[in-house]
Amino acid sequence: MPPTRAEMIETTRAKLIAAARRAFRQSGYAGTSMDDFTAQAGLTRGALYHHFGDKKGLLAAVAGQIDGEMDVRLQAISRQAPDTWSAFRGRCRAYLEMAGEPEIRRIVLQDARAVLGPVPAAAQQQCLGSLSALLQRLMDEGVVEPAEPLVLARLINGALVDAAFWIAEEGEPGPRVAQALEALDLLLRGLLRR
Template identity: 50%
Template sequence: MAGKRRAEMMEETRAKLIQAARKAFATKGYSGSSMDDLTAEAGLTRGALYHNFGDKKGLLQAVIDQMDAEILVRMRAAHAAAATPWEGFVAEAIAYIEMSLEPEIQRIMLLDGPAVLGDPSQWENQNACLRTTAQTIQALIDDGTVKPVNAEAAARLVNGAALNAALWIAAADDPETVLANVVDAFRQLTGGLLKTA
């Protein structure tokens, strides 16, 4: 029983730190957020931060992991709302691109994340996304919707296009205009995979 309570307390501590960091990173940015302010906001010590995440960079990774899980849920909802598997595949990717307009996602995942954690295409969550995209493309090939093509190569190109589009939108002076252009071009690009009668 004591072990279970300890595990619950540790999870509660982690959740408080992630919540405080997410709020700070979204409003002040990664570099503008001090560890002392983060821990004070959570009502915890720096030791708790070090114990649970190693350092501020580890805390940023935890925040990004949490946000990524939320993004995935929203992408799956876009897929599920579509009329066909192909439309769901495209809707899922466009939903991801559209989320790059959201200030929290822009600041944390698309601007500070790459600056601190490096190339987002190498992040673990991107590799999981890549596998899922390749499986989806293979299923679309198997059902005759998509031309015979190497599913991994197509997945890397589609995911790379969506990621780079999101990074471009996040850094743009006029993100709304860039988004409109991106969505049109993305539909044209992915449409090239469709098998013609």
């Protein structure tokens, strides 16, 4: 049975995203030629325009895919953690460690930020909501000093995001990830109920 139109559209989108992801990872957004990566995918520039509008729209789709994968990894940490504190600390640490990964560093933290601007409000609200819920559980369990969880989530998220951008500026992996993790542990210990 031949593929349906919807299946063909999804296949074309997936090919474009995969080819762009490889190209953006290797050459960066500015260094990526639309003609080169569409040809490598066996597609035309017209297919890119049809599905994503332009190269910027394709970068948004690639960054969104990677961001979704990061979220899945963070959720897995929460599920596998023995307790709420371990889940919270593990997620914060993993986020900073991911900032040192070449693909995340280049596409999400450097190119997407430069080309697309700040993180969309909906994505930021989802992150803050998840972090706030974890903090509320930690307060309910008596692990963390009581405070307004959403405000605390904003402060911690701001520190994590800023540290991730700082790590990404380093280019090749160096001491910044380890330095950020050490400082993060100091910061998080300050939340613990005495």
